[in-house]
Amino acid sequence: MASSSNHFDFHHGSNNDDDFFDQYCDEQFDNLCDATEEVIPTERKKRTYIERNREDGHEQLWSDYFCDNPTYTENLFRRRFRMNKALFLRIVNRLAAEVPYFKPKKDATFRNGISPLQQCTAAIRQLAYGAAADSIDEYVRIGETTARQCLEHFVVAIVDLFGNEYLRRPTPEDLERLLFYGEQRGFPGMVGSIDCMHWKWKNCPTAWKGMYSRGTDKPTIVLEAVASPDLWIWHAFFGAPGTCNDLNVLDQSPVFNDIIYGRAPEMNYYVNGREYNLSYYLTDGIYPEWATFVKSIPQPQHPKHSLVCTTSRRCTKRC
Structure with missing residues (x-):
């Protein structure tokens, strides 16, 4: 039989003919797929670019708080940033000098990038107010994703740069200084004050809401802290359920572990x-x-002593 492009001869039982048949079927199937395939163009979603005028945001922030004659006073700065201006500038300068993410940069067009003041302000506003990352865009001129990245890099940098100095247990020299301050205030042997406070947990999971609520519909997380008169926090125990009061938190807290294991200073x-x-x-x-x-x-027996009584009664009532 004469063979053509669509006909061929083969004998059953021959391996060569079987291979030829399989190859021929594959070729015909590929040709059929190529002839019937429809090319469907894919549309790429364009990224929306917003010109935020970040330079104007930096100038506005500078004139509001950091220039020689700022719009807002020191008291308003402390309330909105939860620290004094000198401390905030110290943090900004340290981050800008030692953390690559916060160093001033220029883009490909030699345009100034987001300033360290804007980056740190975005992080502090989210921490101080518990605000969403998108809520600071209109003032600081930073997008939602960038603001979230600023917060993440900020908290990591604070722990890396200041952890060894401020997030530690008191040394013998620190204890000697604390005892001196306590004695000057009429409390010899006092190293600080201990108390608990409740932080509102806005995004508490529904399944955990009952465990973290104290008879209300507002879930909270308890923070136990020991602070000295200079507002230096020497101990922090965070994360206890909101149903706990000071006594329940004390049962779980590691505040006295050094005494239990014999590591307490003499x-x-x-x-x-x-x-x-x-x-x-x-x-x-x-x-x-x-x-x-x-x-x-x-x-x-002294007016200052009565303040201690008033504070204690108010705290007891609150807890």
């Missing part, structure tokens, strides 16, 4: 002629009657 001080070797914290009335807790003064 100290000696005298009160009314008696020697003591354990320091103590100032607390409110809800805390137990332990030797390491000193509550309100039962019979105040």
